[in-house]
Amino acid sequence: MTTTLDVFRAEVAQWMHEHLRGEFEPLRGAGGVGDEHYDPALGKRWEQELARGGWVGIGWPEAHGGRGLPLLHQVVFHEEYVRVGGPGRIGHIGETLLAPTLIEFGSAEQQQRFLPGIRNGTQYWAQGYSEPNAGSDLANVQTRARRVGDEWAIDGQKVWTSWAKESDWIFVLARCEPGSQRHQGLVLLLVPLAQPGVTIRPIRQMTGVPEFNEVFFDDARTEASLHLGAPGAGWRVAMALLGFERGVSTLGQQAQFEREMQILLAVARANGAAGDALLRERLSHSALTLRAIRFNALRVLAGTEGAREALIAKYAWSNWRRDFGVLAADVLGAAADRIDDDPAAQTLRRIWLASRADTIYAGANEIQLNLIAERALGMPR
Template sequence: MTLSPEQQAIQVAVADLLAGQASSAALRAAMLAGDIDRKLWQQIAELGCCALQLSEAQGGLGMGTLELCLIAEQLGRRLAYVPWFESVVLGTSLLGELGAEAEQWLPGLADGSLISTFSTDPVQALPVAGGWRLDGRIEQFQAAGSADLLLVTARLADGELLLFALPRDAQGLSISPLQLHDASRPAACVQLTGILLADCLARGNSLEEKLARLRLTAATVLAAEQVGVAQQCLDLSLSYVSGRVQFGQPIAAFQAVKHRCAQMMVSIELARSAFYAAAATSDLQPVAAARCLANEAAQFCAQEAIQLHGGVGFCWEYDPHLYFKRAQSNSQWFGMSTRWLDQVAAELLQEALPHELPEEAFQAEVHAWLEQHLSGEFLAMRGCLGPGDDSFAPALAKRWEQCLAAGGWVGMGWPTAHGGRDLPLAQQVAFHEAYVRAGGPGRIGHIGEQLLAPTLMAYGTPAQQQRFLPGIRAGTSYWAQGYSEPDAGSDLANVKTRAKREGDEWIINGQKVWTSWAQESDWIFVLARTEAGSQRHRGLSLLLVPLRQPGITIRPIRQMTGSAEFNEVFFDSARTEASLHLGELGQGWKVAMDLLGFERGVSTLGQQAQFEHELQLLLSQARRDGLAQQSVLAQRIASAAIGLQALRANALRVLSGAAGSPESFVAKYAWSNWHRDFGRLAADVLGPRANLIDADAAAQRLRQVWLYSRADTIYAGSNEIQLNLIAERALGMPR
């Protein structure tokens, strides 16, 4: 999910060219003139962008859909007035697949001297002596006015589909340019009257198959273009709101404005992750995810751009309306989102389960191990969701952790020097997927394994690492997270718990709250004020404190789910050894924040797999109830499924990218809101049964998801705090 140096080079080269040549003024001038920007077209061709996906034997560069997407994204940002999508993505791709019949056109298409376009709307074909006669009308044929070669499909009376190439001067061809709101992508009404042609280029099933493939590629590349549209709307808005002053300050300083911009960024990054994933496959769901999320991002961002510009946003001379119109016209092409959702719903709700992932050797190993070990006393845990699930028994869950640890599945990505297996990311992903497919239960040791352990590796002394990592790795020692306090929730720097040095011990007094699994844990890491009188982020340290001691009282708090995983933890002169501060004394804020950063790490893979499991549960319910494939509920299910595709793509992008990347900033907000909406959907699918508490295990799990997912947008940085972070840290808006 990261771009290779060559891909980055293409992206930068096109972006640089367009930054210089495809300004708003150039676009507006070209739109007025009514012809494509010929100079820009030539420069794009000189960069090799017209021959990209042709094979080397065909005079191309042999590249794939992702490279097309990277170019489309840049062209979308500038609304570049060139028929690149029509000629290259549609026309050249199609002709490149046809072999000898189409070879004559490829050199011209590759060097940009020939422009093609393609329409999916079929006209009528009639066999006549010496060939075919074509008649019909194509209401909106993009780029028909500037193309040298028009590729059209036509149906015979028996329904068979044929493909023809028409030179623009073909007798009987009439091209009438249309007046359009989205004037940045010209189209014409094309009339075919008794056109006689000797040859058709392709026909029948083989043509239908080629067009089905082309439709998936086109939808993916168009999604990338929509992301470019959305990105430019955000960039225009950021620039405007940072300069516009109202109430004595830039409007960018208002939280409502910051949150709007942050939400735009969330929608853009998810859609970008989705098209990266779609470009690597030709499966329906990832492509539908890219298409639908990108349409949504473009339309949402264009609408917000107009809103954030205020009155000038409604003016012709400002650009947001150009993007608003392009976002809309793009969303109608190659199938509206609702059509893609219908197809996904049909695939999901059909009786047979969705296709299984291919079983790689490593997944087979994991699967065999799980089949063997998820038995005996652990059989009851199969499919158990974990916290929030009534059947979740902590003592049994800990024995299961030990069993997993003995199999080498705890800390599997840790370096071998720390007792791990240093497994590559791909195998960790494979493990989590196989785990969920085998009905592996929710895990109880994640605070130790996934939050504290990486922090210990980054900040711990060798003595601390040797003391604590083996217990976490073996599933014998459990940790709680002591950050929140009654007066320090979102404003964590308001921590009041204090620790005073006495001899070779810290004496701790104060209170933590909402402490998950404290009642089941052996240790807690406590953010405490170790410098008396210090304020805010300064003078804090992260202390490692044993929980089982007289100075600590733990009181479970009952949650809205009915169960009690979190607690109040009171420290009344509790003690820990003087050496047990993680990182430097007084620098606890940085350590604590970096620890939170690990929450976006590999742990998200297990979470993705869990979400996938929940989706499968919901689908089983929907199939059992015979949910109609064309219903609104079915569309919501399809929407949830493609949302999950995008989350997964984003998580993989986060894990393979650099820390602090745009996609990592949006991850928490994106998954928690997806899960909250999914919980509501689960309740709606259950209908009146959502209100019951009964022994139907599958329904009971979905009810728990409905209730428990309410917490996701609160803990680990609430929605509002996430939006503040995205706006201020990722978008650089004022604090």
């Protein structure tokens, strides 16, 4: 029996097969800006192609330019997008993080100004949260913002800023009340990057690609009205934005992990590693753990479970992928240390190197365990 979801899945697959070709064929299966073969300019043209097809903002309310599709349709889109070979999304931060935050906290003028550019794939955003002394401990931010006439003036530094070099705007968590500490006195500002007060320095990773950047603000300016939520209440807005980061797009992330798993299994069969009993056991355990992570994400999205299930998600997937990177290197054997033109081996080597950071960014393991202990288990600080 064919369901409406089956029809929708076929629609996504057909559109992808028809459009992820020709000019866009080099993007097939590409991981995104962190992939050494990824062309950001082509990635932006792909975002605009997706927008023309109606695939950007599919879960946004129709009143804000979206399609208002229900949750299950969004899950199907993200999974089918990856299954067909859709590349990493350079518009991800704008579409899945900032846009829902604008819809919840932004003024009508802010929504009308910024949502169309995100929806059309013509405006790109970076996330200005982490600082040298405020990474996992985000409440320690020291970047300052002060009112100067009809503008905000910003001084400070952000680091590990994904895709800043390719972005037009950045949302910046800054301290706007002198003498305030921790979660108090913060503001979330929308700041243009193309101005004299902003300096962007790419950070080259061990993979050879500068996916991340340092961003310096030296009397950088933005309009007085470009704050989300009330000045001083920025922590609440910043945490709501991180909540959207844990949303339905995580299913797309897990679909990408599943694609990587299939690549690893194919390599293990081809080079004989699957014949090793210990490696075969590790491969089976990795595949089963990934399935459990997916089921946990589905029950969280379904709203049938509470905060405990949501709080374990980042800790679970980041540790899984770190271990998956080690497993990939062991399956490759001597080829893990070699440079060659084998696409599968290149993918697995990149995972091995890049996955070392998974348990650090977006909340280090130690921070995640504290959150689980305090918020899920009710243990004292």
